[in-house]
Amino acid sequence: MNEKLLSVQNLHTSFFTDAGEVQAVNGVNFDLDRGEILGIVGESGSGKSVTAYSIMQILADTGKIVEGKILYKGEDISKWSEQQMQGFRGKCCSIIFQDPMTSLNPVFTIGNQLTEAITLHTEKHGRDADARAAELLELVGINEPDKRLKQYPFELSGGMRQRVMIAMALACEPDILIADEPTTALDVTIQAQILELMQELQKKLGMAVILVTHDLGVIADLCDNIVVMYGGRICERGTAHEIFYNPRHEYTRGLLRSIPNVNNMKKKLIPISGSPINMLNMPKGCAFCARCDSAMKICLTEIPEELWINDSHKAACWLNVRDAFEGREAGK
């Protein structure tokens, strides 16, 4: 069997706050192949970023992986020590964050910060590291790299800073790049530049990308496979085509109906009613049932299992079970 590059199995991550345990991620499973672009989509509080942070083990002090395995090339990294993780971060898997303004250190030059990653994880030191840093800046499309290396983050624009972040993430040619809302803080035209750059680099370097975002447009543009999350669980997963044209979970359907698109400009949007769930007070059954228009009795009490819709599509919704059952009854 072909071994997966990364396999997240039954991941549970909780934050232990004064108000109680917040189960931010609740049994998430997914696999990532080499060179795949996987999109994780969901609204704020759906657990998408926490899933990404759990892989890197960069959770806040209150956060902890309670259960589950994260297999990287067959090895369970969730049990690794901090020291082992330091070797993993940057070298095998790196991350770029939403806000390029706050994720760069304001008191060090771009060059300092780039060479730090290079000297830590590779054999290159001194001049060689500087040369590699300049090469990386060139790779992400920054002109006059030698001048930029001596500059501080405040001297660069938002788009440039995000390019520097990408350069830093790619410094050791990781197998996996996690991009957590990489373009949310950027303007549309700059966003287009960064997305284009990420696509180009992915093709060139062949790494796998996990793209975490709430923007369905960005997801539609880039991803091979999509995971839709709500309330810390995966409600639906499949190829981009399946998710957008054949959604089989009420949340995904609602989400697609509620955003303005090219073909519903003159029609009224159909919003999802209610407001996002409170993670401190999770419902017993399906997380989405309080906002779901077609919720049934069973949705309130039982958590739906993920079912195969077809070869490239899975969804966790009781409606699919009902449909399948009714289909069988009718067939009799």
Add this chain to the structure above:
Amino acid sequence: MSTPLVEVKNLKMYFPVRSGFKNLLLKAVDDVSFDVGRGETLGLVGESGCGKTTVGRTLLRLYEPTAGEVRFDGELVTGKNITAMRKQMQMVFQDPYSSLDPRMTVEDIIGEPLDVHHLCSNRKERREKILELMSYVGLNAEHARRYAHEFSGGQRQRIGIARALAVDPKFIVCDEPVSALDVSIQAQVINMFEELQEKLGVAYLFIAHDLLVVHHISRRIAVMYLGRIVEIADSDELNEHPIHPYTESLLSAVPIPDPDITRARKRILLEGDVPSPLHMPTGCPFRTRCRFATEQCAQECPGLTDRGGGHFVACWNR
């Protein structure tokens, strides 16, 4: 022809900025003219720093404009009559977290404009009016005595909208009213704006950076770049036949939530970043990133010209 509801002519807003030893002028809004019809929605789009928020604020005289005039219903808006004018023109702010006073109850927040303009003669009338406004925006009567922090982002934005509606305005400036909200909540608020317009006939200046949202809600759209309006047209016309090279690349850059469409089309990428408004390029502000820039663009700034059917474009070459 009847006069438009709001007429903006050659509006300029310059901010003095000290940079080292030099005194510079930041031209946030430079020579902007447009009008908004009764019960109409005009969308105003552009990237951050292009001056769209400043246009909205200058319109309501939250800033004293450097030059230019704003007419409401044919009447000139000045510093003297602005208090009375704000009974007709209101604003909804972007951030529902900082635009509501945390020490006031919802009732007082919505009631404040009523008090300022002496619109209610007694407490009972005031209370009834507040409850009516709350029901307009989908809040329950029991919410009246709560404080802003007890509400979610979407509900707070509803409070802000109810406050703007309190004085029965004919025109509301909506400054990025949905961008701070979650995707699943945005549609609720967008729909509410549309329903209120049908019911009350209020006109909006809808400022946002999300082109799909603006296209959905607006009849006409104005595109701003570095303090100037570069194109203004009917929203469908603008989306199907953009003329200005900036509009063209802006539209091509918007990620459309539909894999087939978005992967099939070609992005027109812009080179580089937006220049600093402190050091504006000479002539056309867009020329440094424009594919079609010529000698003329560096010399002279193009004005808006009519390309037929109310489609105005400021470009020498297209």
